[in-house]
Amino acid sequence: xxxxxxxxxxxxxxxxxxxxxxxxxxxxxxxxxxxxxxxxxxxxxxxxxxxxxxxxxxxxxxxxxxxxxxxxxxxxxxxxxxxxxxxxxxxxxxxxxxxxxxxxxxxxxxxxxxxxxxxxxxxxxxxxxxxxxxxxxxxxxxxxxxxxxxxxxxxxxxxxxxxxxxxxxxxxxxxxxxxxxxxxxxxxxxxxxxxxxxxxxxxxxxxxxxxxxxxxxxxxxxxxxxxxxxxxxxxxxxxxxxxxxxxxxxxxxxxxxxxxxxxxxxxxxxxxxxxxxx
Numbered sequence: 566x567x568x569x570x571x572x573x574x575x576x577x578x579x580x581x582x583x584x585x586x587x588x589x590x591x592x593x594x595x596x597x598x599x600x601x602x603x604x605x606x607x608x609x610x611x612x613x614x615x616x617x618x619x620x621x622x623x624x625x626x627x628x629x630x631x632x633x634x635x636x637x638x639x640x641x642x643x644x645x646x647x648x649x650x651x652x653x654x655x656x657x658x659x660x661x662x663x664x665x666x667x668x669x670x671x672x673x674x675x676x677x678x679x680x681x682x683x684x685x686x687x688x689x690x691x692x693x694x695x696x697x698x699x700x701x702x703x704x705x706x707x708x709x710x711x712x713x714x715x716x717x718x719x720x721x722x723x724x725x726x727x728x729x730x731x732x733x734x735x736x737x738x739x740x741x742x743x744x745x746x747x748x749x750x751x752x753x754x755x756x757x758x759x760x761x762x763x764x765x766x767x768x769x770x771x772x773x774x775x776x777x778x779x780x781x782x783x784x785x786x787x788x789x790x791x792x793x794x795x796x797x798x799x800x801x802x803x804x805x806x807x808x809x810x811x812x813x814x815x816x817x818x819x820x821x822x823x824x825x826x827x828x829x830x831x832x833x834x835x836x837x838x839x840x841x842x843x
Contacts, residue, residue: 598746602719602739606754609736610687611715614694614754615678615833617671618770619701619761619792622661625668632658667761667793668704673826674759674792675708681834683714689841691756692717696747697738701761703730710734719747748773756840757788757833762796778819779812788836789820790829797822 578584585593606612624632636658640651675693682691693709695702697718709716710732718733720740729738741747752774760771771791777783791797806812823829837843 595743595746598741598743599749602750605737605739609715609734611692611717611737612688612754613690613756614692614717615757615759615837616751616755617675617693617695617701617705617759617761618763618767619667619671619705620664620763620767621696621698621700621702622764623664623668623700623704623762624661625704626665629658629662629665664762664796667701667796670792670826671701671704671759671761672708672711674829675705676712677708677826677830678833679709679712679714681830683712685841685843689843690714691837692737694719694751694754696720696766697729697733697740699728699730701763703732705759706730706732719750721747752777752783752787755787756785757790757837759790759792759829759833760797761792768800775816775819779816786840788833788840790832791820791822792824792829794822794824 584590633655636651636655640648640655643651678691679693692715693705694717695705697706697720702718706716706718707730715737716732716734717737718729718739720729720738721744722740722742729740739750741750748770751770758774760767774783774787774789778787778789803812803817807814807817821832823832
């Protein structure tokens with residue numbers, strides 16, 4: 566009978582990387598995405614936020630100009646057979662040009678809200694929180710950064726598009742694997758929500774929170790502002806939902822439209838003054 570001369574120790578379960586990444590340890594990973602961010606927010610002294618949602622694909626004027634220049638050069642240097650596909654990319658980019666104003670508006674609104682928040686007693690201050698990626702998320706973090714406030718990024722691991730923007734405060738730059746845990750942390754600390762133009766993800770986040778407020782699952786006061794009325798009325802027909810009996814007429818009072826940074830700022834400042842009992 567052979568003798569095992571191995572004198573080492575087997576790894577404990579909580580240090581076993583293979584186990585922690587296994588299906589059996591999923592509950593532990595979910596718990597970690599609750600406990601870890603909770604500790605980071607506590608250490609950073611952040612207990613309430615204003616959320617900004619919006620498309621990762623809306624870029625600044627500077628980035629738009631750079632993308633346009635590169636595509637035109639690519640078109641000029643391409644073979645004749647390649648040009649229809651490149652032209653299609655140019656056409657899509659030009660269509661998005663009308664949306665670049667929302668990037669600037671998000672920067673301005675975030676900056677104004679952060680400057681106002683910085684004037685409040687420390688225990689009443691609010692941090693700007695975004696999904697941490699490019700586009701409107703970057704704009705929101707950029708405005709907070711320019712005003713010298715906390716700038717939170719709740720990033721998500723995706724195969725494309727999503728990467729941390731450079732305007733997130735280092736101590737609150739978080740990355741999630743689970744969408745539902747990321748959504749939890751968006752809502753848990755939020756006192757207000759601003760929804761800029763976006764696609765599937767933005768609509769998902771908006772309707773998720775509207776549903777939670779409508780059904781009373783969010784019991785605290787939460788102001789919801791939808792920014793860019795012309796865009797959103799093309800995308801979402803709330804009036805038809807009322808006509809069809811799918812929502813109550815009173816449900817549209819859960820949110821307000823705004824079209825300029827000043828209009829949005831005044832609404833949110835007044836709402837938050839009441840919520841925070843200033």
